[in-house]
Amino acid sequence: MKKVASVLRYLILTLGAIIMILPFFWMLSTSLKTQPETIQLPPVWIPKSLQWGNYVEAFKAAPFGRYFVNSVIVTVVTTIGQLFTSILAAFAFSKLRFWGRNLLFMIFLGTMMIPGEMLIIPNFVTLSNMHLVNTYGALILPWLASFFTVFTLRQTFNSVSDQTYYAAKIDGASDWKFLWHILVPMSKSTITAVTVLQVIGSWNSFMWPLIVTNDENMRTLPVGLQAFTTDAGTNFALLMAASTFVIIPMVVVYIFLQKYIIAGISNSGLKG
Template identity: 70%
Template sequence: MTKKRISQALLIIILTLGAITMLVPFIWMLSTALKTAPETVKVPPTWIPKHMQWQNFVTAWHAAPFLTYFINSLIVTTVTTIGQLFTTILAAFAFSRLNFYGKNFLFALFLSTMMVPGEMLIIPNFVTLSKFSLINTYGALIIPWLASFFAVFTLRQTFNAIPNELYYAAKLDGSSDWHFLWTMMVPLSKSAITAIGILEVIGSWNSFMWPLIVTNTAKVRTLPVGLNAFTSDAGTQFQLLMAASTFVILPMIIVYLCLQKYIIAGISKSGLKG
């Protein structure tokens, strides 16, 4: 019993230290957002500003067309997530339940693409989109991310755990594959699908490098790219940058806190029990 209590105490201590480590950057971001410009570069640094500069949030919002950036981020994130979920569900079902020539080879081939660093695809994707005159459009921000084999692989594992007897029974009752997919497979896998969707929302909302490369006007740029407005040759306005970062990150924090149980359940759940 004593060993068990000691191990539990150590686990709590480790998790607490990990949580504090994760929270420190967010606390520092909020602290810096409320400082004056001289306080942001003060040595040694101060955690609590002498006078809270709430005006920094208003100034940061009006320093760039953040409303346009917010709308662009919302459009790109919504369309990308819906599109990726649709392709993921169809592909996962095909690799899980359908039998076709070269199925295992194709799955292994697609699985091997997960070992290719994303940075290696930037130039080929850019060249391809430029040939279709899609640079600086919503298409450039959305099309390359409408499919993810990591998501397909994750959902396929969940689909594979659903008993085959359900599929055979549905086929005997005259159900089509399309009908079985949307009435049986999807509802039984809602945790995994929700987790995939949330992870895509977070990833798309926070994407910086790709939107920076394929956009050159504020008309289609997203929120993370808009943070560049506070960096110039003269230096960085850290207090405004952190204020802007706060309202960029805040929506995703709210989404994660509200739906974190689905992320954990979807990733950890390998199938149905029983």
């Protein structure tokens, strides 16, 4: 009986793993196919001859070098900016006593229930009034604050006892020094987790960069992938080849930091 249960458990886990891996396998396989193979039925799982040339061709099809630089700038600035504002806000909500703290927190919490898509139009209008469309400002500004990050960090900061806060005060630390010398280092794993989630989110972000940029020079990598979709149809082999090199940095980040991501999500009691 025990054996059956164990076999069943592994079967389900294996199935789950296959479902997770399949899209990646399909992307890699398609990126190495010839054009006809990509739409052939029944589907070709392993291409007959591997078309490595697809990668060269895909890279040349659009200014991916420029897109890469844009993606790096946007990701780095939004991540650092968002972490900075979130750490300050989470500290205030966790350790400072001020009038209306709980009410303010509830209001912010309420904003998490508004779907992101609903904010696209108001945000676009605001930024275009500020004449920021087609600039890094438009790509970065709306993402410099995230209540999800504030919430996750607050949960972690709450787990640091008030006694530690008072101890630091008595030791001569200001709020600012307590935050950066004690609280932030003590919350390293959660901060790493939200950082990684933010880097991935920012790197993969598609809809917002698509809307606020139409200048070729301001596009980010995910938007650049559109180059392979034309009126004549989509060149799947090249699209998948480009997709592969777009996601590789994130796969690397994830592989190295996955234990922090898991720890961070399980700490906050939220599912990402």
